[in-house]
Amino acid sequence: MRKKEQIKGLTLPELQGLFVTNGHEKFRATQVFNWMYNHKVLSFTDMNNISKDLRATLDEQYSLITLEKVKEQSSLQNGTKKFLFKTQDGFVIESVIIPDNDRTTLCLSTQVGCPLDCKFCATGVMGYKKNLTAGEIFDQYLLAGVNYERPISNVVYMGMGEPLLNYEATVRSLSIFGEELTKGISLKKITVSTAGIAHKIKELADTGLKCKLAFSLHSCFEDTRSLIMPINKKYSLKENVKELRYFAQKTDTRITFEYVMLQGINDRKEDVQAIIKLCRSMPSKVNIIPFNSLAHMNPTGLSAELVPTSKKKIDEFADELRNANLTVMLRDTKGEDIAAACGQLAITGTEV
Numbered sequence: 209m210r211k212k213e214q215i216k217g218l219t220l221p222e223l224q225g226l227f228v229t230n231g232h233e234k235f236r237a238t239q240v241f242n243w244m245y246n247h248k249v250l251s252f253t254d255m256n257n258i259s260k261d262l263r264a265t266l267d268e269q270y271s272l273i274t275l276e277k278v279k280e281q282s283s284l285q286n287g288t289k290k291f292l293f294k295t296q297d298g299f300v301i302e303s304v305i306i307p308d309n310d311r312t313t314l315c316l317s318t319q320v321g322c323p324l325d326c327k328f329c330a331t332g333v334m335g336y337k338k339n340l341t342a343g344e345i346f347d348q349y350l351l352a353g354v355n356y357e358r359p360i361s362n363v364v365y366m367g368m369g370e371p372l373l374n375y376e377a378t379v380r381s382l383s384i385f386g387e388e389l390t391k392g393i394s395l396k397k398i399t400v401s402t403a404g405i406a407h408k409i410k411e412l413a414d415t416g417l418k419c420k421l422a423f424s425l426h427s428c429f430e431d432t433r434s435l436i437m438p439i440n441k442k443y444s445l446k447e448n449v450k451e452l453r454y455f456a457q458k459t460d461t462r463i464t465f466e467y468v469m470l471q472g473i474n475d476r477k478e479d480v481q482a483i484i485k486l487c488r489s490m491p492s493k494v495n496i497i498p499f500n501s502l503a504h505m506n507p508t509g510l511s512a513e514l515v516p517t518s519k520k521k522i523d524e525f526a527d528e529l530r531n532a533n534l535t536v537m538l539r540d541t542k543g544e545d546i547a548a549a550c551g552q553l554a555i556t557g558t559e560v
């Protein structure tokens with residue numbers, strides 16, 4: 209039997225093109241798009257405004273299954289829920305839903321593992337396995353939301369992987385969110401987080417997709433940043449800053465600088481001053497993140513030596529930034545008990 213063509217992950221124009229090429233009427237693509245992405249159906253059988261014969265034909269030709277939910281785990285702390293999904297080729301990925309007052313944020317993955325090897329991040333310790341397809345990225349949103357108490361209001365591309373190293377699939381998934389026909393979430397509620405692949409930041413700005421961008425800053429000093437984020441040796445902070453400014457201007461949004469607090473490494477007086485200088489150079493805000501332990505990964509080298517900055521010191525650090533009129537958010541640690549907090553996502557082989 210011929211292998212079915214995967215259509216989950218196609219944008220509306222792509223689906224229309226495919227259908228027309230294969231002899232279906234163009235408006236059928238709109239119907240299928242709607243069923244797949246808005247009604248979240250997992251079978252052509254359920255597409256009941258399409259004739260039975262055509263449903264059977266579509267089912268023979270196309271597949272719309274990409275992920276299978278294999279596990280859900282709820283945090284006892286606050287309603288944070290972690291999902292494990294299995295891809296058709298047998299890889300396991302993680303997504304997390306984080307409720308917070310009026311928001312319900314889904315954190316989704318773009319790669320299985322990550323090639324960047326940031327010293328403070330569990331996903332880095334696990335290494336890189338593969339890029340997710342656009343269908344696998346979008347399906348995390350479709351599947352995680354099912355049966356959750358509240359609708360997902362925001363999406364952050366902050367799970368496993370570096371979105372801008374899986375650029376094509378990331379952009380395609382954003383295009384599906386941004387399509388007029390897609391209900392639920394607009395691009396304004398979506399944030400892509402990057403460790404800094406400078407030229408891809410510019411390319412993303414030029415797509416015209418008006419999502420938000422978060423930049424994992426973690427140090428304003430090139431040498432320190434290179435030490436904890438080896439990717440900085442390839443794409444320096446200086447190069448990234450130029451493109452971040454371009455992104456902010458082009459999309460008319462503020463850049464979020466993410467900053468994981470590491471004792472003695474990036475929590476000194478000179479770090480405060482450098483952040484203030486950087487933030488004044490473009491529309492931006494700072495997201496201060498307490499360092500979440502990597503102990504569950506048994507790390508070695510520098511990763512094993514990293515220590516979180518104390519709560520008191522974090523508060524003082526944030527206050528100093530606020531006193532300089534910066535917008536500062538202090539993220540609390542959510543879902544640490546189920547290893548679902550920032551930078552804790554990694555498949556250790558014992559989950560399923």
Ligand code: SAH
Nearest residue numbers: 329366370401402403424466499500550551
């Ligand atoms: N590769 C992308 C997206 C994944 S990381 C990026 O680097 O932005 C998402 C966020 O979690 C980043 O800001 C990252 O720096 C942060 N993070 C990673 N490890 C962490 C840890 N151990 N504790 C707290 N935050 C962490």
